[in-house]
Amino acid sequence: AIRMTQSPSSLSASTGDRVTITCRASQGISSYLAWYQQKPGKAPKLLIYAASTLQSGVPSRFSGSGSGTDFTLTISCLQSEDFATYYCQQYYSIWTFGQGTKVEIK
Amino acid sequence: QLQLQESGPGLVKPSETLSLTCTVSGGSISSSSYYWGWIRQPPGKGLEWIGSIYYSGSTYYNPSLKSRVTISVDTSKNQFSLKLSSVTAADTAVYYCARHFRYYDILTGSLYYMDVWGKGTTVTVSS
Numbered sequence: 001a002i003r004m005t006q007s008p009s010s011l012s013a014s015t016g017d018r019v020t021i022t023c024r025a026s027q028g029i030s031s032y033l034a035w036y037q038q039k040p041g042k043a044p045k046l047l048i049y050a051a052s053t054l055q056s057g058v059p060s061r062f063s064g065s066g067s068g069t070d071f072t073l074t075i076s077c078l079q080s081e082d083f084a085t086y087y088c089q090q091y092y093s094i095w096t097f098g099q100g101t102k103v104e105i106k
Numbered sequence: 107q108l109q110l111q112e113s114g115p116g117l118v119k120p121s122e123t124l125s126l127t128c129t130v131s132g133g134s135i136s137s138s139s140y141y142w143g144w145i146r147q148p149p150g151k152g153l154e155w156i157g158s159i160y161y162s163g164s165t166y167y168n169p170s171l172k173s174r175v176t177i178s179v180d181t182s183k184n185q186f187s188l189k190l191s192s193v194t195a196a197d198t199a200v201y202y203c204a205r206h207f208r209y210y211d212i213l214t215g216s217l218y219y220m221d222v223w224g225k226g227t228t229v230t231v232s233s
Binding site: 001019030034036038042043044045046049055060087089090092094095096097098099100 | 143153154155166168169185202206207209210211213214217218219220221223224225226
């Protein structure tokens, strides 16, 4: 099974900061990677698929990059509503999630 | 607008079988463009994919749960269901159902990412 490892597990940031989260796959997955945002008590929300394609309705301050085994999610200018937990997920071979990255207020 | 709604008992006894249903509204479960699946999240922990099904009945299961999981589909009711047998306290979680959207690539064919999720239902395993 393909393992997904995110780093960091948590980070503290301020509104307006640029935030980067990384995700590494245990084997190459081409660009078959999605990013999700989850707020407490809510279902995950799809942000990005195909590593870099923004889902409809998602603000342009979110961006994704990478291919093969290494991927990043960047929030260019953190807003108050972006404090949440973010998960990467590969869909190259069945489905596997990363362990999550919690973005907290500094 | 597509909506998914999980339903089922909120409390299950250890060693018994957990049964949940996901009802799809605002769209057809019989479309060739989607898979449909279950994901769970134990309290304070991350997301774990359980298994997924195509409208034809073709399934994929998480290898770590495969021996205990059965997912089925009822196209006449626009529903799909999860059964997890021999549950323990470790199966206590919020259970989500989700639609998997088809992404076609000329090199690899059809792959699917999860684009629409239900709100989730909490299942507690306790005597």
